[in-house]
Amino acid sequence: MxxxxxxxxxxxxxxxxSVRWLLAAAGxxxxxxxxxxxxxxxxxxxxxxxxxxxxPMVEIDGMRMVQTRAILSYIAAKYNLYGKDxxxxxxxxxxxxxxxxxxxxxxFLPYQPADTKEKNLALIIERxxxxxxxxxxxALKDHxxxxxxxxxxxxxxxxxxxxxLMAEECKPDVLSAFPLLQAFKGRISNIPTIKKFLQxxxxxxxxxxxxxxxxVRKIFNx
Amino acid sequence: MxxxxxxxxxxxxxxxxEVYLETKEQYEKxxxxxxxxxxxxPLVEIDGMKMVQTRAIMSYIAGKYNLYGKDxxxxxxxxxxxxxxxxxxxMILMFPFSPPDAKEKNLExxxxxxxxxxxxxxxxxxxxxxxxxLVGNKFSWADVQLMEAILAVEEKVxxxxxxxxxxxxxxxxMSNMPTLKKFLQxxxxxxxxxxxxxxxxVLKIFKK
Numbered sequence: 001m002x003x004x005x006x007x008x009x010x011x012x013x014x015x016x017x018s019v020r021w022l023l024a025a026a027g028x029x030x031x032x033x034x035x036x037x038x039x040x041x042x043x044x045x046x047x048x049x050x051x052x053x054x055x056p057m058v059e060i061d062g063m064r065m066v067q068t069r070a071i072l073s074y075i076a077a078k079y080n081l082y083g084k085d086x087x088x089x090x091x092x093x094x095x096x097x098x099x100x101x102x103x104x105x106x107x108f109l110p111y112q113p114a115d116t117k118e119k120n121l122a123l124i125i126e127r128x129x130x131x132x133x134x135x136x137x138x139a140l141k142d143h144x145x146x147x148x149x150x151x152x153x154x155x156x157x158x159x160x161x162x163x164x165l166m167a168e169e170c171k172p173d174v175l176s177a178f179p180l181l182q183a184f185k186g187r188i189s190n191i192p193t194i195k196k197f198l199q200x201x202x203x204x205x206x207x208x209x210x211x212x213x214x215x216v217r218k219i220f221n222x
Numbered sequence: 223m224x225x226x227x228x229x230x231x232x233x234x235x236x237x238x239x240e241v242y243l244e245t246k247e248q249y250e251k252x253x254x255x256x257x258x259x260x261x262x263x264p265l266v267e268i269d270g271m272k273m274v275q276t277r278a279i280m281s282y283i284a285g286k287y288n289l290y291g292k293d294x295x296x297x298x299x300x301x302x303x304x305x306x307x308x309x310x311x312x313m314i315l316m317f318p319f320s321p322p323d324a325k326e327k328n329l330e331x332x333x334x335x336x337x338x339x340x341x342x343x344x345x346x347x348x349x350x351x352x353x354x355x356l357v358g359n360k361f362s363w364a365d366v367q368l369m370e371a372i373l374a375v376e377e378k379v380x381x382x383x384x385x386x387x388x389x390x391x392x393x394x395x396m397s398n399m400p401t402l403k404k405f406l407q408x409x410x411x412x413x414x415x416x417x418x419x420x421x422x423x424v425l426k427i428f429k430k
Contacts, residue, residue: 051302051306051343052339052343061295065302066302067305067306069305070304070305074298086282087269087271090273093278135259
């Protein structure tokens with residue numbers, strides 16, 4: 001009998017946060033085992049449970065899945081958040097790659113040298129407001145529906161909400177020119193499973209601070 | 223261009239045309255005409271869609287042409303393998319653009335990662351199930367990606383497969399599959415290794 005999925009990662013957002021979001025949105029309970037020291041990571045590697053010696057790793061349905069995209073695709077498909085056919089999946093994939101690129105920039109920000117932070121933050125805001133958000137605003141405007149793809153909640157919507165909230169942590173009024181995204185944010189945040197995830201006490205992780213950066217640098221030698 | 227080579231591997235399946243970006247103006251026109259969802263290439267016009275984002279494009283092609291396994295679990299394995307290989311390919315892709323004084327170190331990294339992290343995984347997979355293909359005893363996207371990665375690394379480290387007998391056999395089998403064999407012959411859409419002229423062109427087009 002399959003137990004709950006078990007997530008192996010550090011106790012911060014990083015690449016695992018999108019997995020936490022998607023499982024939560026799908027209403028799937030999950031466990032977490034946190035890597036707190038270098039030795040914890042070495043043990044996982046020595047036990048041979050990390051296909052490419054890396055985390056994230058998620059134990060799910062008898063598999064030890066690695067590679068964030070592979071994990072997210074599996075969860076999306078399993079819980080019917082991946083569209084109804086190949087073309088809808090193609091659109092979801094394209095949208096998710098965009099939000100992945102944006103969130104990747106934000107994820108790296110705390111690890112940049114202090115004297116480049118301001119410049120990198122400015123680039124994030126520029127990309128968010130001129131490259132990424134306009135795409136999603138237009139998608140919603142063109143079809144007038146509540147969700148990005150196929151008039152149904154999908155991985156793309158969950159990922160976009162995550163990206164919006166992360167961007168807002170960088171600049172609170174980043175959505176000021178995007179009325180449809182503001183409405184989208186309100187709607188998706190109110191979906192019961194997601195609303196629960198957004199409440200204190202959930203498994204959602206706080207923004208990455210210096211303490212987390214120090215731990216991560218130590219564990220991964222970066 | 224950049225991540226182009228992985229997409230053209232799929233030419234083993236069907237005919238396609240190519241439009242080459244040679245100038246900044248061409249690129250800017252694509253953006254202005256609203257062709258590029260996120261203002262980036264690759265762009266593949268397929269089945270009435272203007273698809274961008276390499277992974278999305280390849281997933282679509284794999285799904286359409288039955289190269290994505292028979293069920294969700296096989297797809298999961300294919301995705302894991304492809305993502306790992308993509309990380310290795312990314313190192314190779316960026317190599318021509320690294321500064322001259324970093325090239326030797328980067329080459330060492332490629333060799334180390336291929337030999338210690340990636341190739342052992344696929345050697346083991348093939349050894350354990352004894353089948354010709356990585357997943358589900360059937361040709362899939364993962365096999366195409368592995369083949370591409372092997373050849374790309376060999377261009378830099380000719381004897382890289384010396385410790386991997388299963389991969390040597392795999393390489394030989396894949397090379398003899400009719401569609402891949404055709405792609406590996408001169409005159410196919412396969413692109414040559416990047417040279418200085420290529421690097422110059424890319425920088426000219428994409429550098430702000």
